[in-house]
Amino acid sequence: MAQITVYNAQKIITMDANRPMATHVAVRDGRILAVGGADCADQWGPVTHDSTFADAVLMPGFVEGHCHMMSGFIWDYAYAGYHDRIDPDGKLWRGKTDIETVIADMRAYASTMPDDQPLLTWGFDPIFLQSERLNRHHLDQISDTRPVAFLFSSGHLMCVNSVVLRMVGYDGATNVEGVMKGADGTPNGELQEMAAMFPVMRRLGMDYRTKAHQEKYIHQFAKVCVRAGVTTATDLFATITDQGLAELKRVTAQPDYPVRIVPTIAAMNAAPEEIAAQAHAVAAHSHDKLRLGAVKLMTDGSIQGWSARVRAPGYVGGQPNGLWNTPPETIFALCEVMQRERVQMHAHTNGDEASDVTLNAIEAAARKHPWPGARHVLQHAQMMEGGLFRRAAELGVCVNLFVNHIWYFGDQHAALTIGEDRAARMDGCRSALDAGVAMAIHSDAPVTPMGPLFTASCAVNRKTMSGRVLGPAQRITVDEALRAITLGAAYTLKMDAEVGSIETGKRADFAVLGQDPTAIDPAHLADVPVLGTVTGGHVTLL
Amino acid sequence: MSALPRLPLTVIGGYLGAGKTTLLNRLLSEPHGQKIMVMVNDFGAINIDAALIERADGDTLSLTNGCVCCTMGNDLFMALGDALDRRPRPDHLVIEASGIADPAKIAMAARAEPDMAYGGIAVVVDGENWPKLADDPLIGAQMRGQVQVADVLLVSKTGGALAPNLAVRLAALSRAPLLDLADLPQVAPVLLGGMAPDGVQGGLQGVAADHPAYVGWAHEGAERLERPALEALLAARPAGIYRLKGHVLSPDGALEVHVVGPTIDIKPAQSDSTRVVAIGLASQIDRETIAAWWANAAA
Numbered sequence A: 001m002a003q004i005t006v007y008n009a010q011k012i013i014t015m016d017a018n019r020p021m022a023t024h025v026a027v028r029d030g031r032i033l034a035v036g037g038a039d040c041a042d043q044w045g046p047v048t049h050d051s052t053f054a055d056a057v058l059m060p061g062f063v064e065g066h067c068h069m070m071s072g073f074i075w076d077y078a079y080a081g082y083h084d085r086i087d088p089d090g091k092l093w094r095g096k097t098d099i100e101t102v103i104a105d106m107r108a109y110a111s112t113m114p115d116d117q118p119l120l121t122w123g124f125d126p127i128f129l130q131s132e133r134l135n136r137h138h139l140d141q142i143s144d145t146r147p148v149a150f151l152f153s154s155g156h157l158m159c160v161n162s163v164v165l166r167m168v169g170y171d172g173a174t175n176v177e178g179v180m181k182g183a184d185g186t187p188n189g190e191l192q193e194m195a196a197m198f199p200v201m202r203r204l205g206m207d208y209r210t211k212a213h214q215e216k217y218i219h220q221f222a223k224v225c226v227r228a229g230v231t232t233a234t235d236l237f238a239t240i241t242d243q244g245l246a247e248l249k250r251v252t253a254q255p256d257y258p259v260r261i262v263p264t265i266a267a268m269n270a271a272p273e274e275i276a277a278q279a280h281a282v283a284a285h286s287h288d289k290l291r292l293g294a295v296k297l298m299t300d301g302s303i304q305g306w307s308a309r310v311r312a313p314g315y316v317g318g319q320p321n322g323l324w325n326t327p328p329e330t331i332f333a334l335c336e337v338m339q340r341e342r343v344q345m346h347a348h349t350n351g352d353e354a355s356d357v358t359l360n361a362i363e364a365a366a367r368k369h370p371w372p373g374a375r376h377v378l379q380h381a382q383m384m385e386g387g388l389f390r391r392a393a394e395l396g397v398c399v400n401l402f403v404n405h406i407w408y409f410g411d412q413h414a415a416l417t418i419g420e421d422r423a424a425r426m427d428g429c430r431s432a433l434d435a436g437v438a439m440a441i442h443s444d445a446p447v448t449p450m451g452p453l454f455t456a457s458c459a460v461n462r463k464t465m466s467g468r469v470l471g472p473a474q475r476i477t478v479d480e481a482l483r484a485i486t487l488g489a490a491y492t493l494k495m496d497a498e499v500g501s502i503e504t505g506k507r508a509d510f511a512v513l514g515q516d517p518t519a520i521d522p523a524h525l526a527d528v529p530v531l532g533t534v535t536g537g538h539v540t541l542l
Numbered sequence B: 001m002s003a004l005p006r007l008p009l010t011v012i013g014g015y016l017g018a019g020k021t022t023l024l025n026r027l028l029s030e031p032h033g034q035k036i037m038v039m040v041n042d043f044g045a046i047n048i049d050a051a052l053i054e055r056a057d058g059d060t061l062s063l064t065n066g067c068v069c070c071t072m073g074n075d076l077f078m079a080l081g082d083a084l085d086r087r088p089r090p091d092h093l094v095i096e097a098s099g100i101a102d103p104a105k106i107a108m109a110a111r112a113e114p115d116m117a118y119g120g121i122a123v124v125v126d127g128e129n130w131p132k133l134a135d136d137p138l139i140g141a142q143m144r145g146q147v148q149v150a151d152v153l154l155v156s157k158t159g160g161a162l163a164p165n166l167a168v169r170l171a172a173l174s175r176a177p178l179l180d181l182a183d184l185p186q187v188a189p190v191l192l193g194g195m196a197p198d199g200v201q202g203g204l205q206g207v208a209a210d211h212p213a214y215v216g217w218a219h220e221g222a223e224r225l226e227r228p229a230l231e232a233l234l235a236a237r238p239a240g241i242y243r244l245k246g247h248v249l250s251p252d253g254a255l256e257v258h259v260v261g262p263t264i265d266i267k268p269a270q271s272d273s274t275r276v277v278a279i280g281l282a283s284q285i286d287r288e289t290i291a292a293w294w295a296n297a298a299a
């Protein structure tokens, strides 16, 4: 007879309407056996009491419905960003709020590295610095002997030092779009877009294709998740190779691996039928902690890069409309085939025109091939408003809103991209819920840090970096936000019957918290400490 | 500069159904004498004569003429790196851009990468549907953008004659030569230059020199031009040249030159003489015109 462990906690927030609060939860065979008081499992036989969580608050393990396993390996690079950030091993990297600090911190970091290694950094975003634009002279101060390359957080830009410029032969005579030049006519170190960055990436070994699914980085990703209280996480645009799949399968199956991983195949660069066939083929490899079978579409670009497809009145600075990454015709073809073949889709749609076109495509597909349980998800869906949300609800389409943008880029959106009115309603959680749309919220880590409580706080407070409340009418309650990061996200992954709430029969996946998020001032929701997780009954404490 | 010759990259752009894969199938089966590597988005659409296929393993098709065809996966640029690292290195790399892609964003890599040479952007224009696509409220801007960056425009489905209003619209967007695919006896000279892969030592080889539809011109000399003078000379080239490549001596080392349609790309090189080859359509230019133009270099 399997052992029954009864954990007591200061409080258990279950997200189960039948018993919203409890003090004890019983676990057997990785599943929840009973919830309630100290005697909750007595009818099931002898129990062992465990007070590991006596001072903690338990919640259902958080579900991150849109992040990338790159969050694990990106920490091979030094963090050079504006905001404080904690690495998978718990080390705090202080935010660098001016160029002098960037240089000083990266110099100090480089001094710990072997001489022959390039210094590669990530997370730098010029949007947050008021000073002069980062250039090669700054990076030469970090080192003028080793290659130094700063990958900007947008992923479309980098800045390199003079060593790197020499390595790739960029000089005054270079006439390449994207190799930016200073007033003196020589390259200033900034490289824009992949074509200009590629020769550097090739020479510095920045090849990401298979990294995410290597054992070391699968573990590294798990550490990122545990720190955030996340027990189920996606890899939402995965390239799945045979070898990567074998590694994912093996590593996530280890009893102490603490995360259920949900990779979705990139639906690009192949015929829809082939993509559907690959989705079915990999789905057969799923197990308790690895869920395959869904796909990810990339429809448009990003709002802050002015590459999202937006409807009238367009961008506030008069920029031309953005770019399709997948033409509407192909979006329709993909939707039809995926719907017919019963493959769930997650569709990246940042701009409202992209959301609109994708809803049209799903509607057309659904008419031809009815599938009530499809639960396709519009990812980011940042510019959807009441009308689009109501259509999504009619069609049974879910949304996963990128509400972290309100804090990180909300001020920029109001001032520079889509203007005040649409910024105030963007990532509109209130409208989505009122329209009856199944909703999740996400970080898109490593784009913004994984941290469902922070994400929940963005949805509750809608505070921007400048301190203003952007679109107060779109704020939701703490309970609604907590639901979005648990059951809500689980629903978008079709895992809500097994995770997302603490109720009998479900998997014993918990977030272990140092404070009750429902009993504090909501302004401090993001500060609730995460102490660890429980996944299938397996305890991982920080 | 690396010991291996630079890998020239040609990018094929154009919307879905314009005829990009038909063009690639044609290219792969022509007697161009080059070991071409073709990278496509969707393998399924490539339909090569079975007799030409030597081997198929996974995502790579090896042909009996030494060419290979493969898929690029989700990271096109890293796939470029793979092509560069391949031994033996292919003579020419041809990439099929996705239907909505801006081919210039890919082709620019050939200008940036020291180990690559610019082979140009050929955009296939659907002779029947392009005007409608170009006016489409959703994708029109991207369709017009492809034409704007083209070095050569290849029109498909013309039914024998290029519609004048189509030609006018295209000409308003682009200075690139406009060719009716149905008129081209061979596509290799247009896409690759049809020249000897190992520089110009052997002069013109293969179809470019042989086929009466094409004019090939080769020159070897000791001219030495400063970079600005070379740029000025190239800017004044006769309109009928749509490809020119070679090495030109200059006071501070040789320069490698690739001209495709309106685009000029110059990189440092090593050479002990000035050697240039050019190619155009016989209906548009003759050898004497090219020679007379180049004679200005010595002046």
Ligand SMILES: [Zn+2]
Pocket: A066, A067, A068, A236, A444
């Ligand atoms: Zn993402």
